[in-house]
Amino acid sequence: GENVEQHPSTLSVQEGDSAVIKCTYSDSASNYFPWYKQELGKRPQLIIDIRSNVGEKKDQRIAVTLNKTAKHFSLHITETQPEDSAVYFCALSSTSGTYKYIFGTGTRLKVLA
Amino acid sequence: GAGVSQSPSNKVTEKGKDVELRCDPISGHTALYWYRQSLGQGLEFLIYFQGNSAPDKSGLPSDRFSAERTGGSVSTLTIQRTQQEDSAVYLCASSLYTRGYTFGSGTRLTVV
Numbered sequence: 001g002e003n004v005e006q007h008p009s010t011l012s013v014q015e016g017d018s019a020v021i022k023c024t025y026s027d028s029a030s031n032y033f034p035w036y037k038q039e040l041g042k043r044p045q046l047i048i049d050i051r052s053n054v055g056e057k058k059d060q061r062i063a064v065t066l067n068k069t070a071k072h073f074s075l076h077i078t079e080t081q082p083e084d085s086a087v088y089f090c091a092l093s094s095t096s097g098t099y100k101y102i103f104g105t106g107t108r109l110k111v112l113a
Numbered sequence: 114g115a116g117v118s119q120s121p122s123n124k125v126t127e128k129g130k131d132v133e134l135r136c137d138p139i140s141g142h143t144a145l146y147w148y149r150q151s152l153g154q155g156l157e158f159l160i161y162f163q164g165n166s167a168p169d170k171s172g173l174p175s176d177r178f179s180a181e182r183t184g185g186s187v188s189t190l191t192i193q194r195t196q197q198e199d200s201a202v203y204l205c206a207s208s209l210y211t212r213g214y215t216f217g218s219g220t221r222l223t224v225v
Contacts, residue, residue, distance in 0.1 A: 103148075
């Protein structure tokens with residue numbers, strides 16, 4: 001079945017620097033790509049999403065880019081802050097008209113003050 | 114309600130016992146999902162309900178796991194004859210068609 005590869009598994013950046021997390025997939029029919037942030041001991045929360053008819057979407061310091069040809073999408077966080085430290089999961093919607101998500105394995109981001 | 118509600122928040126059970134985990138989705142959300150998250154791991158899909166359609170059970174790890182959704186709202190995930198490897202956080206989420214999931218706070222299950 002569909003799977004999503006997410007890299008890196010851990011990422012440490014200095015406060016104020018940018019962080020980039022990348023996910024690759026194989027099913028070209030995937031059409032919805034959300035990103036979730038999970039702080040320690042808390043539920044995953046949607047932070048940004050993108051649909052297959054859009055190449056880039058931005059929300060303040062967070063942006064997501066999608067390259068349908070290469071089948072990868074990336075999360076970009078600029079001007080990182082300590083509160084950005086969390087585990088980030090990419091996901092994509094399964095095909096065949098369902099809304100089941102397949103999640104990546106997660107990236108643990110540490111922002112060093 | 115305002116969010117997805119799960120109960121209990123924590124459950125400790127003895128190996129071999131059955132457990133029931135409950136999820137109350139956001140009112141009006143047509144889709145409901147169960148995922149499992151082992152310590153430090155990703156989100157493993159278990160089962161998905163969409164409206165009146167037959168559920169997608171393709172992620173259930175064994176026949177000890179089952180779930181139902183009554184009246185298109187509340188869902189119960191049942192694990193029979195629990196094993197230590199069942200210990201994890203069980204997350205429920207709901208969504209309205211193509212919008213993003215809203216997750217509950219999860220049930221932390223510990224099998225001793």
